[in-house]
Amino acid sequence: MMGEVDCGAPAIEAFGLRKVYGSGDTEVLAVSDVSLRVERGEVVALLGPSGAGKTTLLLAIGLISRPTSGRIEIGGVPVMDGARPLVNLAAFRRRHLGFVFQKANLIPFLSARENVQVALEINDVPARLARRRALDLLEYLGMADRARYLPEALSGGQQQRVAVARALANGPSLVLADEPTAALDSQRGRQVMELFAKVAHERGAGVVVVTHDHRSLDVFDRAFEMEDGRLCAPDSTRQRPGVTT
Amino acid sequence: MNLAIRDIRHNGGRFALTAVGVGLLLMIVMGMGGIYRGLIREATLLVDKIGADLWIVQGGTRGPFAEVSRIPADLEDRARGVPGVASAQRFVSHTIQREHRGRRLRLVVQGLGWPEDRGDWLPLVAGRPLGQAHYEMIADRSLGLALGEELKLGKDAYRVVGLTKGMTGTAGDGLGFFSASDAAAIQFDVPGEATRLERQARRARAEALDVGQVSPLLLERAAGPASGIPALAPPRVSAVTVTLQAGVDAARVAATFATWPDITVYTHRQQVDLLLSGMVDRSRRQLGLFRALLIVISTIIMALIIYTLTLDKVHDIALLKLIGARNRVVVGLILQQSLLIGALGYGLAYWLGKFAFPLFPRLVVVEQGDLLALAGIVLAISVVASLLGIGKAMSVEPGKVLA
Numbered sequence: 001m002m003g004e005v006d007c008g009a010p011a012i013e014a015f016g017l018r019k020v021y022g023s024g025d026t027e028v029l030a031v032s033d034v035s036l037r038v039e040r041g042e043v044v045a046l047l048g049p050s051g052a053g054k055t056t057l058l059l060a061i062g063l064i065s066r067p068t069s070g071r072i073e074i075g076g077v078p079v080m081d082g083a084r085p086l087v088n089l090a091a092f093r094r095r096h097l098g099f100v101f102q103k104a105n106l107i108p109f110l111s112a113r114e115n116v117q118v119a120l121e122i123n124d125v126p127a128r129l130a131r132r133r134a135l136d137l138l139e140y141l142g143m144a145d146r147a148r149y150l151p152e153a154l155s156g157g158q159q160q161r162v163a164v165a166r167a168l169a170n171g172p173s174l175v176l177a178d179e180p181t182a183a184l185d186s187q188r189g190r191q192v193m194e195l196f197a198k199v200a201h202e203r204g205a206g207v208v209v210v211t212h213d214h215r216s217l218d219v220f221d222r223a224f225e226m227e228d229g230r231l232c233a234p235d236s237t238r239q240r241p242g243v244t245t
Numbered sequence: 246m247n248l249a250i251r252d253i254r255h256n257g258g259r260f261a262l263t264a265v266g267v268g269l270l271l272m273i274v275m276g277m278g279g280i281y282r283g284l285i286r287e288a289t290l291l292v293d294k295i296g297a298d299l300w301i302v303q304g305g306t307r308g309p310f311a312e313v314s315r316i317p318a319d320l321e322d323r324a325r326g327v328p329g330v331a332s333a334q335r336f337v338s339h340t341i342q343r344e345h346r347g348r349r350l351r352l353v354v355q356g357l358g359w360p361e362d363r364g365d366w367l368p369l370v371a372g373r374p375l376g377q378a379h380y381e382m383i384a385d386r387s388l389g390l391a392l393g394e395e396l397k398l399g400k401d402a403y404r405v406v407g408l409t410k411g412m413t414g415t416a417g418d419g420l421g422f423f424s425a426s427d428a429a430a431i432q433f434d435v436p437g438e439a440t441r442l443e444r445q446a447r448r449a450r451a452e453a454l455d456v457g458q459v460s461p462l463l464l465e466r467a468a469g470p471a472s473g474i475p476a477l478a479p480p481r482v483s484a485v486t487v488t489l490q491a492g493v494d495a496a497r498v499a500a501t502f503a504t505w506p507d508i509t510v511y512t513h514r515q516q517v518d519l520l521l522s523g524m525v526d527r528s529r530r531q532l533g534l535f536r537a538l539l540i541v542i543s544t545i546i547m548a549l550i551i552y553t554l555t556l557d558k559v560h561d562i563a564l565l566k567l568i569g570a571r572n573r574v575v576v577g578l579i580l581q582q583s584l585l586i587g588a589l590g591y592g593l594a595y596w597l598g599k600f601a602f603p604l605f606p607r608l609v610v611v612e613q614g615d616l617l618a619l620a621g622i623v624l625a626i627s628v629v630a631s632l633l634g635i636g637k638a639m640s641v642e643p644g645k646v647l648a
Contacts (some may be wrong), residue, residue, distance in 0.1 A: 055647065064567065064644045093643075094569020105646055107248075107561045109255030114246060121246050122570045130246075150255070166568070178647065 009076025011174045011206020012061055013037045017070035019056050019229075030056040031067070032229040040173065043200040043207040045217060048226035054210040055178055057226065061208070062097060062176045063089045075173040094123050098167030098205070100177040104159035106151040112162045113138060113147040119169040137165040141195065157188035164195055168203065175199060177209040186215060193219045248574070249581035252558070260586075263550055267586055268593030270543050271623065275594050276602060277536040278615045281529060283608035288415045288525045289517050291338075291355070294366065297486035298495050300336075300511045301502060308511060309338055309483035310415060311523045316508060318425075318480045321358075327501055329493035334358030336484040337428040340418060345396060352388060352421045353414035354398075356428030356482070364407065364422050372407035378424050383407035385419035396421075399434030403427065415520065417607045429480055444468050540622060547630035551583045555634035562638050563645035572639065579634045580627075587627030591620060 019031040031053045038044050046054045059065035061072060063079060072080040074096055079087050106115045113134050120130035138144050141161045151159055160180055167175050177196060181189030193209070193216040200207040200221075209220070217223050225232040253260045292300075292310075301324060302308040303316050324333035337356030342349065357364050357375060364374040364383050372392050375381050382403040384390040395402045403423065412420040423431065435443075447467040451457030457464050489498055495512050502510035511519065521529070555562070562575055595616070602609035 059644055059647075064642075090566065090569045090571070092569075093567065097569075099567060099646075101646060105560070105564050107564065109252045109561075110246075110248075114251065118246055118248070118565075119568050122565070122568060122574060127246060 004077070009073070011038045011040045011042070011075065012208070013073045014061055015071040015073075017057065017060055017067045017072070019053070019060055019065070020068045029229050031060065034070070034229075034231045036061070036224075036231060038174070038206040038208055040206050041200055041204045042221045043197045043209065043219065045220040045223040046208060046210045046226055047212070047214070047217075047223055052226040053229040054226050056229075057231075058176050058178050058208065058210050061174075062099060063093055095170055096173045098170070098172035098175040100160065100163045100167050100175065100180045102179040102182045104151065104156070104163040106159055106162055106166075108151055111148050111150055112143060112154065112158075112165075115151070115162055116165045116169050119166045123170045125170075133169065134165070137168055138162070141165050155188075156184050157191060160184065160188075160192050161195065164192070164199065168199060168205070171203070172205055175205050175207045177207065177211075179210055179212065181211065181213050181216070186213075189213055190216050190219070247581070248578045249585065252578070253582065253585065263554075264586055264589035264593060267543070267547060267550070267590030268597065270539070270546065271590045271594035271619070272597050272601065274536060274539045274543060274622075275598050275611060275616075275619055276605070276609055277532055277539060278619065279598070279602055279609035279611045280605070280607055281532040281536065282610035282612055282615065284525055284528055284532065285521065286610050287413050287417055287608050288520045290411075290413065291415075291420070292513065292516050292520065294412070295336075295486055296366075296488070296513075297334075298489040298513055299487040299499055299502065300513075300516045301333075301485040301487060301508050302483075302511065304507050304509050306509060307519050307523065308509075308516065309336065310516070310520050314483050315481045316483075316485065318429075318482045320482075320508065321485045324485055324487050324502070327487075327498060329489050329498045329501075330487055331490045332361065332488045334362055334486050335425045335482040336486050337425050337432065337482050338414075339428075339432050339483070340414065340416070341398070341431065343398065345390075348389075350388065350396075351418045352384075353418050354428050354431050355420050355422045356425030357422050359424035359426070367407070367409050367412065367422065369407045370410045372405070374407060375422070375424060376406060379427055380404060381406045381423075382427075383409060383422040385409045385412040385421070387413060388419035388421065398431045401427070401430065411608070413608060415525070425482065426480075429482070540626065544626045544629055547583070547586065547626055548633045550586065551579065551630050551634040552637060554582060555579055555637050559637070559641050559645065562641050563643055566641065567643035567646050575638045576635050579638055580631045583627045583631035583634070584624070587623045587630075591623045 014034060014036045017031055017034045018029070021028045021030055034057060046057065048054050056065065060067045066083040067080060069082045071078065077087065079085065079092060107118065110118060113131070116134035116137055117130045120133055121127060125133065135144065135147055138147050141164060143158060143161050143165065146154060146158055154162065175196070181192050184192060196207045196209055197219045199205060300308055301316065301320060303314040306312050306314045308314050318335050321333040321335050324330055335356060335358050338353060340351065340353050342351045344350070359375065359378050367374070367383060370386065372383070375383065380401060380403055382396065382405055384405045386408050390396060390405045392405055392408055394405045396405065409420070414420055444467070448464055451464050451467040489495055499510050499512055502508065565575060598611065602611065
């Protein structure tokens, strides 16, 4: 089953998400009753100390790790009901989600352009069109002149730009980023954060960024704090109407 | 976009080394099959080249290729008298080992039925067939003898007048063709002292008998050459080969010979079967077993190589899965690389074999059918070998990207 996303619906809505690892004495509650709504065109930060459950939450809403309970809707399409998938998760990720990680995770044997192109071809975009779109995206992100370079020949910041281009390749409803600036210096880190804001505002994707970097918080529309698996109230100064926790 | 090719291009050196390793392994598999074929060809070469329809051998034996066979040389005359027989020739064949020019020389002495058979049927690459009844020979090139060179065997020296190529005996030793009488002389050559002792012994035995005392002429002959003693048997040969007239049923003529109690007759097909089921059989089976083991070993090694290559790509595979790649993309990546390694290894094995196999001490025959069969086996090996890697890839979780 593959639902079509509604362009007017929020990028993501999560209801009462819980994630429990282990059982009995070894049971760990990683995410506890988290509800979250991110609109399209909105860029949101998830803050919190290590072990707070940020990445676990990101993996759950990214349909990589199944929650123990709760519901997830992406673009108005119900995708998870507890641990039960309501859609083909791989296909849904392919078409509607984009990911960026702390490390760029580029495929080392593909050039910058091919790293973007592969995401498009996986989504059945014909090779020639995929190539053109990949080049367009790299140009949009200021990487056109590095399109032929292998990842090993790119700086950390450049690699992250390529990773962002790959995440945007299929016009996702939602882009999820896990500490994407952790391996970058402050200047390049800020550039990447600004890139996410640009992507959200210009391309209409919802962007959720897990970060420790408080210096770039001004880039985000809202910032949530996570602690012990719970999502705390957002930074009031940045909260917009219609957004709930 | 072909991910397998791009990965290979990026890791060209390692991939090339892997392909070379697999290629060498497959070359051994290919060579083993070639040795197997060579063994059969060497075993049946002489019988096929002689092309006789029937082989007459010592009664109750399986012929000179399986055991000692001794029949009187004049049996060829008896054979010629059988209806349907076009020609009959003595067959003398034995292996000798001598020192020549300071090195070991193993040679199959092969008799030709001079004057009818001068070796015109031999595949000569230099020189000519035998031109006289004695002291000439045709040597196979593998013996290392040169045209015009003289080889001393027994009391006589034989001049090489012709050279053949690829004429080897069942054990892979080069063939030397002599007139049948020269071949017999080489076979039965004994030192002069031994001859003198034998003559004295014969005379002593004759003197002890009544017949020796009443017939002084017999005593004189006993002390002379063996050929001068009428009571002694005529020269012995290993077999007599028979060629039939055109259109004659070999089974019918063989049935006639089969009524002779002192000999056993085999058709060409039976002689070939005796060779293959006799002396070659164990070697053939051993080679077949060894070949099968090598194929299993190749499969295991290739599987481990593909598995290792897959392990190296676990992170990339996880990423591909994370961005929603279908299983067939990941399976294709691994399977295509496995097939490419197999194909490159096979090509390399063939190419290397072309240079290496002629240097092998035994004949290596690589036939088209065997090449095709091996290609099929390599294809199967590549697919089977990739299963381990595919299994690993399928078990990779997308979340591994974060690890």
